[in-house]
Amino acid sequence: MALIPSIFGGRRSNIFDPFSLDAWDPFQGFSLANVPSSAQEASAFANTRIDWKETPQAHIFTADLPGINKDQLKVEVEEGRVLQISGERSKEQEEKNEKWHRIERSSGKFMRRFRLPEDAKVEEVKARMENGVLTVTVPKVEAKKPEIKSIEISA
Secondary structure: OOOOEOOOOOEOOOOOOOOOOOOOOOOOOOOOOOOOHHHHHHHHHHHOOEEEEEOOOEEEEEEEOOOOOHHHEEEEEEOOOEEEEEEEEOOOOOOOOOOOOOOOOOOEEEEEEEEOOOOEOHHHOEEEEEOOEEEEEEEEOOOOOOOOOOOOOOO
16 A cells, blocks of 8 residues: 555555555544544534635625535624524434444534624625525625815915
8 A cells, every 4th residue: 555645635555546546544443432522513613614705795605514404504693793604414323234434524513603894784694505505695884985075276
């Protein structure tokens, strides 16, 4: 088994075959059984990736949440202009005649918080879930254009 990393993210089992999918797993046999549940939840918390984009009209938050229904999510704006996105992904139950070989998808609770800028209209926040992608749109207060007053020049 070769220890040369592949540019495709896994490890190659044969250095002469760059497309080999026989992955070497350095954590094989590692169990989360001895890890406290709070640390496991913190791991799920850290793995929830959210993009934040600002346009002239709004702040847009996008999260990939495959396998989660909108009923399992909460989008809230707390006092102090904090946007909170939280939810829970259920763990699949093992049936009597099934044998799991690998569990890589995270389960458990997750939460992300973002302090919104002063120009955010927190009373008009909208959230949409489509094809496992959550999009939260926070409109911005329209910037006032400076009022220009002409001054007459006297002789």
